Amino acid sequence: MGEVRHEAVIGAPREAVFAYVDDYRNVPEYMFGVGRFTPTTELTHGQDSEFETAIRIGPKELTSTVRCTEWIDGQLIRLESVKGFGADTAWTFADGDEPGTTVLRVVFGYTLPGGLAGKVLGGLIGPFAEQGVKHTEAKIRAAVED
Numbered sequence: 070m071g072e073v074r075h076e077a078v079i080g081a082p083r084e085a086v087f088a089y090v091d092d093y094r095n096v097p098e099y100m101f102g103v104g105r106f107t108p109t110t111e112l113t114h115g116q117d118s119e120f121e122t123a124i125r126i127g128p129k130e131l132t133s134t135v136r137c138t139e140w141i142d143g144q145l146i147r148l149e150s151v152k153g154f155g156a157d158t159a160w161t162f163a164d165g166d167e168p169g170t171t172v173l174r175v176v177f178g179y180t181l182p183g184g185l186a187g188k189v190l191g192g193l194i195g196p197f198a199e200q201g202v203k204h205t206e207a208k209i210r211a212a213v214e215d
Contacts, residue, residue: 073177075202078165081213086171087143087162089213093120099208101201102126109134116140124154131156155180173209175202 079086089095091114096106105123112118118137123130133153139145146160157178165172 071179073202074175075206076172076174077206077210078167079171079173079210079213080169080215081171082169083162083164083171084143085213086173086209087146089209090160090162090173091146093118095212096120096122099205099212100124101204104130114140119151120148124156150180173206175205177202 090099093106093108093113097103100106102124103122104125105121107121109119109121110117114137116137116139118140120135121132122135123132125131131154133150133156135148135156135158136151137146138149139147139159144162146158148158150156159176161174163172163174164170
């Protein structure tokens with residue numbers, strides 16, 4: 070399993086950053102490559118909510134169903150793949166040292182398929198992940214910072 074970790078200090082209160090990331094309607098806006106993030110249950114956030122997602126990596130579109138397996142209001146969102154492309158995400162939120170700031174930490178984990186497809190995707194994922202993390206941080210900043 071591959072993993073990408075990122076930490077950033079966002080110039081907005083933790084509650085605002087959490088609310089923005091937690092709203093499924095914002096995911097295609099801030100998450101690089103995500104074209105679809107649709108609830109599959111009546112729950113649209115929080116523990117046990119589930120979403121169908123499509124992410125474009127290079128010429129390939131990967132689909133997945135993810136479930137929120139951990140959710141602590143204002144602190145943690147953990148999504149785990151239950152079907153399709155193996156991709157897990159954990160977001161943690163903490164108050165920053167400066168008043169009105171948030172320390173945002175995210176861990177993206179992914180499992181590649183075996184064989185030739187896995188080798189091809191492996192070559193695309195590294196640059197994609199690096200670009201994706203920068204894009205995601207910039208979009209969240211633009212949405213929540215004054």
